[in-house]
Amino acid sequence: MAMNHIQFQHGLSMPEFFQRFGSESQCAAALEAARWPHGFCCPCCGKTAHCVLRGGSCKVFQCNACRHQTSLIAGTVFQGTKLPLTVWFLAIYLISQAKTGLSALALKRHLGVDRRPGSRPKTGVRDRRSEKDRGQV
Numbered sequence: 655m656a657m658n659h660i661q662f663q664h665g666l667s668m669p670e671f672f673q674r675f676g677s678e679s680q681c682a683a684a685l686e687a688a689r690w691p692h693g694f695c696c697p698c699c700g701k702t703a704h705c706v707l708r709g710g711s712c713k714v715f716q717c718n719a720c721r722h723q724t725s726l727i728a729g730t731v732f733q734g735t736k737l738p739l740t741v742w743f744l745a746i747y748l749i750s751q752a753k754t755g756l757s758a759l760a761l762k763r764h765l766g767v768d769r770r771p772g773s774r775p776k777t778g779v780r781d782r783r784s785e786k787d788r789g790q791v
């Protein structure tokens with residue numbers, strides 16, 4: 655019988671997850687690296703010269719060429735959230751690790767947030783997955 659490579663692929667254990675994404679600054683750095691793998695690129699004009707107006711998870715970049723300002727989370731699934739990135743990253747991890755799906759109630763319990771924000775990460779991640787499946791990402 656052929657081995658199912660998907661089933662036996664190496665995953666990320668919970669301790670490894672918290673080691674990599676346990677703090678807000680680690681999540682912000684990971685998001686920045688995923689969003690701009692070759693460094694900041696202005697979404698307006700495409701230039702790379704910029705300055706940072708505010709640091710942290712709400713890091714704000716300003717393009718030196720056109721003065722357009724954008725935050726680290728603007729235009730991402732995290733835009734407009736009041737939840738810390740650590741909660742979002744944990745939600746993504748839990749949803750991606752659940753073989754049979756994860757209810758909004760179970761996610762709420764794991765994340766320690768009330769139902770409404772607890773259901774938002776799931777909805778956001780699910781919508782993003784659907785876009786990816788349709789090849790829109």
Ligand SMILES: [Zn+2]
Nearest residue numbers: 696699717720
């Ligand atoms: Zn620009």
